[in-house]
Amino acid sequence: MRAALVCLFGIVLSFSAYADEARHWLNRLLEAEHTQSFQGTFIYERSGSFSTHTIWRNVAEDGRVWERLLQLDGILQETVMVDGVLQCTSSPVGYSAGEDSVWPVHSLDPEKLAQWYDIEVQGNSRVADRAAIVLSLIPHDQHRYVFKVYLDQVTGLLLKSMLLSEDGNLLERFQFTQLDTMLSAYDVRPGAACQPVQPISARDLTPGAWQIDWLPPGFDLVTTRLQRSSVSDKSVAYLMYDDGLAHFSIFLEPLHDAGVDDIRSQLGPTAVVSRRMSTNDGDVMVTIVGEIPLGTAERIALSIHPGNADD
Amino acid sequence: MNDRTLEESLSALMDGETDIVELHRVLVATQTDLALRDKWARYQTARAAMHRRLDLSGSDISMKVAAEIGRDRSLRKIDSVWRHLGKTAIAASVAIAVLSFVRFYHGGADIDAAGKQSVQPELALIEQEPSAPVFLTGYRNSEAASVFDAQDSTGWYRQRLPFYLRQHAQQVTLMSGDRSLPYARAASVDGAAKE
Numbered sequence: 059m060r061a062a063l064v065c066l067f068g069i070v071l072s073f074s075a076y077a078d079e080a081r082h083w084l085n086r087l088l089e090a091e092h093t094q095s096f097q098g099t100f101i102y103e104r105s106g107s108f109s110t111h112t113i114w115r116n117v118a119e120d121g122r123v124w125e126r127l128l129q130l131d132g133i134l135q136e137t138v139m140v141d142g143v144l145q146c147t148s149s150p151v152g153y154s155a156g157e158d159s160v161w162p163v164h165s166l167d168p169e170k171l172a173q174w175y176d177i178e179v180q181g182n183s184r185v186a187d188r189a190a191i192v193l194s195l196i197p198h199d200q201h202r203y204v205f206k207v208y209l210d211q212v213t214g215l216l217l218k219s220m221l222l223s224e225d226g227n228l229l230e231r232f233q234f235t236q237l238d239t240m241l242s243a244y245d246v247r248p249g250a251a252c253q254p255v256q257p258i259s260a261r262d263l264t265p266g267a268w269q270i271d272w273l274p275p276g277f278d279l280v281t282t283r284l285q286r287s288s289v290s291d292k293s294v295a296y297l298m299y300d301d302g303l304a305h306f307s308i309f310l311e312p313l314h315d316a317g318v319d320d321i322r323s324q325l326g327p328t329a330v331v332s333r334r335m336s337t338n339d340g341d342v343m344v345t346i347v348g349e350i351p352l353g354t355a356e357r358i359a360l361s362i363h364p365g366n367a368d369d
Numbered sequence: 370m371n372d373r374t375l376e377e378s379l380s381a382l383m384d385g386e387t388d389i390v391e392l393h394r395v396l397v398a399t400q401t402d403l404a405l406r407d408k409w410a411r412y413q414t415a416r417a418a419m420h421r422r423l424d425l426s427g428s429d430i431s432m433k434v435a436a437e438i439g440r441d442r443s444l445r446k447i448d449s450v451w452r453h454l455g456k457t458a459i460a461a462s463v464a465i466a467v468l469s470f471v472r473f474y475h476g477g478a479d480i481d482a483a484g485k486q487s488v489q490p491e492l493a494l495i496e497q498e499p500s501a502p503v504f505l506t507g508y509r510n511s512e513a514a515s516v517f518d519a520q521d522s523t524g525w526y527r528q529r530l531p532f533y534l535r536q537h538a539q540q541v542t543l544m545s546g547d548r549s550l551p552y553a554r555a556a557s558v559d560g561a562a563k564e
Contacts, residue, residue, distance in 0.1 A: 059451050059454070059455060061458075062454055062455045062458030062459070063454070063458070065458045065459075065462045066454075066458050069462070087547070091547060100549060100553070102550075102553035102554070102556070102557060104554075104557060107557040109553065109556060109557060111549075111552075111553060111556065113549055125548060125549075127549070127552055127556075129556055135556060137552065137556075139542065139548065139552075142542050142548050144539060144542075216547045216549070216550075219550060230554070232549070232550045232553060281540065287529075288529070288532040289528045289529055289532070296536070298537075298540050300541075305537070305540070305541045306537075307533070307536070307537040307540060309529075309533050311529070316523060316525055317522075317523060318521075318523055318525040318526070319521075319522075321521070321526060325534065325558070326554075326557070327554070328534065328537075328554070330530065330533075330534075332526075343525075345529075345533060347533050347534060347537045348537065
């Protein structure tokens with residue numbers, strides 16, 4: 059009988075050990091993102107698109123993370139970011155500025171993720187000629203997709219990721235084919251093709267300007283702003299939500315009598331749903347853009363309406 | 370024999386020296402004579418003591434039987450708790466053994482120095498991957514907008530969607546731990562829109 063109790067205790071410990079191992083690897087990924095310099099080549103693939111890129115990432119002495127990305131096929135496209143903020147790019151038109159975010163930048167939070175996903179270690183693998191550990195992040199509900207990530211066992215860096223729909227369709231694949239963490243220097247200086255990003259004028263969105271009656275559980279508001287449209291002089295309200303892994307954005311743009319139909323479509327992993335909405339100031343087009351299931355995006359679009367505040 | 374008193378008959382009965390008539394007389398008497406019954410009990414006690422089989426509970430047999438049944442019931446209850454615990458532990462042990470084997474199988478394949486076996490976990494995973502069609506075509510013109518052409522008679526979306534998609538990806542780039550993936554998503558919209 060004592061043996062039986064010992065067995066039971068061991069089982070409980072083992073299950074918690076598996077969960078701990080997954081969390082350990084996520085923490086290693088998080089640490090690598092802030093501390094590991096490297097150079098690598100990766101592919102990105104989704105329905106209708108296949109592209110190859112090189113990245114140089116250098117973590118400076120002051121802790122700032124410089125990243126230079128160069129697209130290797132098609133039109134020359136170069137991008138430089140510092141701590142994720144866009145500094146320059148080859149096609150700066152239409153990009154919003156590297157403004158100081160008033161919202162706290164929050165990165166991967168394994169504890170929060172575990173509330174909405176089952177995070178499990180699947181086993182070992184090999185990517186870009188490096189040993190990798192495979193993690194699966196399986197959602198608890200139908201409002202988010204399955205993520206499968208392959209992390210470098212030496213550095214914890216993301217080597218490969220796949221986004222899968224509920225019925226097992228591959229929505230996108232991101233995979234390194236070569237990775238070097240032993241260089242003496244990483245060249246993150248932009249070339250001539252990289253042009254400075256012009257700021258797009260933006261201001262704070264009035265709290266309560268828009269009301270959302272339903273949100274998928276676990277998604278928190280991470281940023282809002284009122285910005286100038288890239289096409290006209292209209293003001294576009296922008297809100298973004300995430301659950302720590304999946305993200306969706308909401309755009310609210312005045313229509314001013316334009317005869318535009320609702321749309322409902324999918325671009326690889328990204329759902330795009332729009333709905334025409336009546337307000338006191340005329341019709342507004344609500345557009346949801348995000349890596350969430352189409353049905354969830356539709357439901358969000360249907361649940362938005364003008365708030366009490368005047369905007 | 371008919372001359373013996375009841376007490377003498379009782380003593381004779383203890384020694385097995387009564388005939389059937391005398392036995393009948395004693396039995397009838399003990400039904401009503403409490404003192405005689407008491408004496409009978411004392412004789413029995415004395416004999417048991419001599420033969421070292423003394424039971425001093427002094428209770429009626431029916432009470433003793435009831436007590437025995439009660440004791441047996443509580444014993445059975447304790448037994449079943451341990452039995453249940455034992456069964457659970459065995460089942461759980463089997464489960465953990467299976468899990469450990471699966472884990473070891475995935476992990477153990479890495480040990481092979483030849484490298485062939487280390488490929489197997491990846492192959493196994495690939496088999497689990499859905500067989501989605503791989504689009505190796507190059508970029509299409511204004512791909513982001515072309516998806517919506519059928520619904521975009523005014524061109525409203527063609528002007529705005531590439532911007533929406535890029536901004537969404539750029540915001541994810543800013544927020545998430547890994548930035549290469551959202552960057553690549555944005556680039557897939559960019560390149561398509563430019564050709």
